[in-house]
Amino acid sequence: MSDIDEEGKWIWTDGTSENIKPGFWCSGEPNDYKDHRFKGEDCGALWNEDDCQMEWNDVDCQVSLTFICEKEIKCNTVQN
Numbered sequence: 182m183s184d185i186d187e188e189g190k191w192i193w194t195d196g197t198s199e200n201i202k203p204g205f206w207c208s209g210e211p212n213d214y215k216d217h218r219f220k221g222e223d224c225g226a227l228w229n230e231d232d233c234q235m236e237w238n239d240v241d242c243q244v245s246l247t248f249i250c251e252k253e254i255k256c257n258t259v260q261n
């Protein structure tokens with residue numbers, strides 16, 4: 182998920198915002214952190230560091246992390 186198109190408006194890669202809820206973010210996140218190296222944080226990640234226990238954090242989109250893909254499952258109906 183990302184807010185790269187509109188700061189603060191988080192959407193999944195499919196363009197929806199379903200189930201993006203404030204309670205999933207780690208305390209103080211998303212903070213769009215900026216410094217001399219980073220111009221903000223626009224990509225969402227599961228974070229497990231410091232006070233975050235597998236909660237969401239916004240990070241720089243250039244950070245390399247493992248990821249999860251969603252795939253639609255199609256079932257065929259067998260007719261007798």
Ligand SMILES: [Ca+2]
Nearest residue numbers: 184213222223
């Ligand atoms: Ca941002």
Ligand SMILES: [Ca+2]
Nearest residue numbers: 212222238239
């Ligand atoms: Ca952050």
